[in-house]
Amino acid sequence: MTIFQKIIDRQIPADIVYEDDLCLAFRDVHPQAPTHVLIIPRKPLPSLAHANDEDQALLGHLLLVARTLAVQLGLADGYRTVMNCGRDGGQSVDHLHIHLLGGRALGWPPG
Ligand code: AMP
Numbered sequence: 224m225t226i227f228q229k230i231i232d233r234q235i236p237a238d239i240v241y242e243d244d245l246c247l248a249f250r251d252v253h254p255q256a257p258t259h260v261l262i263i264p265r266k267p268l269p270s271l272a273h274a275n276d277e278d279q280a281l282l283g284h285l286l287l288v289a290r291t292l293a294v295q296l297g298l299a300d301g302y303r304t305v306m307n308c309g310r311d312g313g314q315s316v317d318h319l320h321i322h323l324l325g326g327r328a329l330g331w332p333p334g
Contacts, residue, residue, distance in 0.1 A: 227263050227318035241292055245284050248292055248323075257326025258296050262288055268319040271308045289323045298325035305333070 230237040230249060237249035240260055251259040262285050268274055274282060286304065293302045302325030307314040 225267075225316055225318040227261075227316055227320065228267060231263070231265055240296070241288060243288075245281060246288055248288060251322070255322075256324040256329065258298060258302070258324065260292060260296070260323040262292070262321040262323060263318055269317040270314060270319055271306055274319070285321050289321055292323055293325065296323075296325070298323075301325065303329050 226235065229235045230239075231247065239247055239249045241248040241262075244265075246262055246264050248260050248262040251261050264281055264285060266278075266281065268278065271282075289304050302323060305322040305324065306320070307322075
């Protein structure tokens with residue numbers, strides 16, 4: 224079981240900023256920006272590579288939640304959404320998640 228599944232199951236604590244029947248969002252424990260939130264589906268998809276056509280609406284929902292949270296968290300000057308996938312993508316937790324980062328000017332390209 225991944226650490227994110229344990230957060231979903233309330234087995235370990237997290238600073239949850241949003242949840243609905245499809246997903247939840249909580250603050251990253253090692254923030255890379257003043258605001259760093261992770262948005263995860265309740266469905267245990269290991270990564271984007273494991274998503275199917277049936278997940279289209281779910282993936283769209285996660286992005287729209289990111290948009291709404293960006294407003295609620297005051298990221299009026301902009302923000303970045305990131306989805307790391309697999310080893311070369313830098314994914315460290317095998318439960319699909321969108322990083323929502325903001326509160327400072329972010330560099331480009333990423334490392
Ligand atoms: P990734 O490297 O894209 O898989 O991102 C995983 C993220 O999960 C990292 O930014 C970690 O800091 C974060 N993380 C790991 N464990 C926890 C936790 N218990 N609560 C909140 N964030 C976590």
